[in-house]
Amino acid sequence: MAFAQPFPLAAAAQKIHQPAFGPDLAVRLICPECRDPNPNIVEEFGSGDLVCGSCGLVLGDRIVDTRSEWRTFANDEGDDPSRVGAASDPVLEGIEQLDTLISYRDGGTGIARELQRAASRSQSSRSERNLLTAFRDIGSWCDQFSLPKTISDIAKQLYKRSDEEKLLRGKPLEAVIAACIFIACRQAHVPRTFREICNLTHVSKKSLGQCYKALEQAFNLSPGATAQVNANGSNPSTGPENLLVRYCNHLDLPANVQSICGDIIVAARQHGVADGRSPVSIAGGAIYFTCHLLGKPKSSRDISVVAGVSEGTIKLVYRLYYLEKEKLVKEEWIKEGRADLDRLPVER
Numbered sequence: 001m002a003f004a005q006p007f008p009l010a011a012a013a014q015k016i017h018q019p020a021f022g023p024d025l026a027v028r029l030i031c032p033e034c035r036d037p038n039p040n041i042v043e044e045f046g047s048g049d050l051v052c053g054s055c056g057l058v059l060g061d062r063i064v065d066t067r068s069e070w071r072t073f074a075n076d077e078g079d080d081p082s083r084v085g086a087a088s089d090p091v092l093e094g095i096e097q098l099d100t101l102i103s104y105r106d107g108g109t110g111i112a113r114e115l116q117r118a119a120s121r122s123q124s125s126r127s128e129r130n131l132l133t134a135f136r137d138i139g140s141w142c143d144q145f146s147l148p149k150t151i152s153d154i155a156k157q158l159y160k161r162s163d164e165e166k167l168l169r170g171k172p173l174e175a176v177i178a179a180c181i182f183i184a185c186r187q188a189h190v191p192r193t194f195r196e197i198c199n200l201t202h203v204s205k206k207s208l209g210q211c212y213k214a215l216e217q218a219f220n221l222s223p224g225a226t227a228q229v230n231a232n233g234s235n236p237s238t239g240p241e242n243l244l245v246r247y248c249n250h251l252d253l254p255a256n257v258q259s260i261c262g263d264i265i266v267a268a269r270q271h272g273v274a275d276g277r278s279p280v281s282i283a284g285g286a287i288y289f290t291c292h293l294l295g296k297p298k299s300s301r302d303i304s305v306v307a308g309v310s311e312g313t314i315k316l317v318y319r320l321y322y323l324e325k326e327k328l329v330k331e332e333w334i335k336e337g338r339a340d341l342d343r344l345p346v347e348r
Helices: 008-017 111-123 126-144 149-164 173-187 194-201 205-218 240-250 255-270 279-293 300-307 311-323 331-335
Strands: 041-044 049-052 058-061
Touching (some): 126 173, 126 194, 149 173, 173 194, 194 205, 240 255, 240 279, 240 300, 255 279, 279 300, 279 311
16 A cells, blocks of 8 residues: 655645754753752863862763953963954054955945945055055065065064155155165175065166165165174175075085185185175186186086176186185195195186
């Protein structure tokens, strides 16, 4: 005998009329051991247990902590009522660091766009928005250049100071940011050349030089964009020996080449060899000279690609070093067999 199946609509109606699940608020939880009509139930959130406060019997486990998740990033002791956001940024002191985002979903009425405009006008002024935009550009460019966060913070402080004092009014934003990054690299003893900064930020060398000179004079920086000077009066971050680490790493040269090349550059400076040449040119020519001296030659083209100077400039510095090779090469290197003057080619 076949039974008639209920219609789908009737089945759906039966499901709708069924009561939904919910906690029965008329039920009281009491301890089965004490059977006290007024139980002392304690929620131990540290262990996740529900415990009777009178006898200590565990009544439940794995309870959910429903309290507020207070988080504090303040340096001072005490409760911080702030529950959202990351740690405060000292560079953004005096600027609202929390943003309000309004959804675009408004059913096609256009209300969301009006609310976004009103929120952007009320939250911050135009100067603060420009400052935050510059900070984002500095952070992204430093990340592309694989620079540490300390350099990014120094560049942000320099830009904020120049913006507050209106030092570079009318200059392109990209040029000001590039100059701040260049000075920050020098102050952090991680020097980068003008060419490298220009390639990174796509700013002309002329604009970068103008902004750099203006900031150098306004901030009363010593020549070379840093206030730290050695006892002999030279600036450590502008010398060619500070560029050797990166250049030798890119050329896959051993550590002894870098150390000997640094000694040769120092000796050439003491004897006045290749004075007036740029640090990049001296570093490229010294690497070319040292590689041939130690029997690990590198072509001038490879060094030119890494250093960013022409092959002719590298060979010009090499010829100046070759003429004074007896003064630049230590006798102990020759006695130990590490260096040989006969390996040096004659460049014409």
